[in-house]
Amino acid sequence: MHASRILSNEIALECYKLLVKTIRSWKKINRPAFRQALQNSALCGDIPDGVGPDSLFQTYDAVLRKLADKFAPSRKVTIRREPIAVWYDDEPRLLRRKSRTLEKRYRRSGLASDRLEWVRHERESGIGLIE
Numbered sequence: 001m002h003a004s005r006i007l008s009n010e011i012a013l014e015c016y017k018l019l020v021k022t023i024r025s026w027k028k029i030n031r032p033a034f035r036q037a038l039q040n041s042a043l044c045g046d047i048p049d050g051v052g053p054d055s056l057f058q059t060y061d062a063v064l065r066k067l068a069d070k071f072a073p074s075r076k077v078t079i080r081r082e083p084i085a086v087w088y089d090d091e092p093r094l095l096r097r098k099s100r101t102l103e104k105r106y107r108r109s110g111l112a113s114d115r116l117e118w119v120r121h122e123r124e125s126g127i128g129l130i131e
Contacts, residue, residue: 017080017081018078018079018080018081019078019079019080019081020076020077020078020079021076021077021079022074022075022076022077023074023075023076023077024068024072024073024074024075025072025075026072028072029071029072030071033071034067034071037067037070037071038067041063041067042059042063043059043060043063043064095125095126098121098125099118099121099122099125102114102117102118102121103118105117105118106118
């Protein structure tokens with residue numbers, strides 16, 4: 001998404017795009033309590049005779065929605081999309097991508113050699129966020 005610019009009295013005004021999303025915080029749920037609630041639900045009970053796939057799917061959907069609402073309630077967040085800077089073209093984008101890749105490699109491995117490679121790239125590329 002690109003922000004539109006409005007020129008008014010020789011002043012450039014940036015119009016930011018606002019995006020409203022509905023999210024759930026799945027990482028913060030109480031896993032043992034969720035597991036227990038799932039085991040006590042209709043999903044883990046015996047399947048009655050003569051129940052068709054449509055009914056089973058409706059049960060599955062209803063139970064999981066109920067558990068999701070209980071353990072990870074949905075909430076709305078507003079995301080403000082910043083306009084892309086004019087100077088931010090392919091070269092800086094590729095440098096940042098490589099930097100993030102090297103940082104992820106270091107964070108996963110914890111090796112001094114991976115950190116050295118990441119820091120060297122940051123310094124040589126001019127990103128310079130690391131001392």
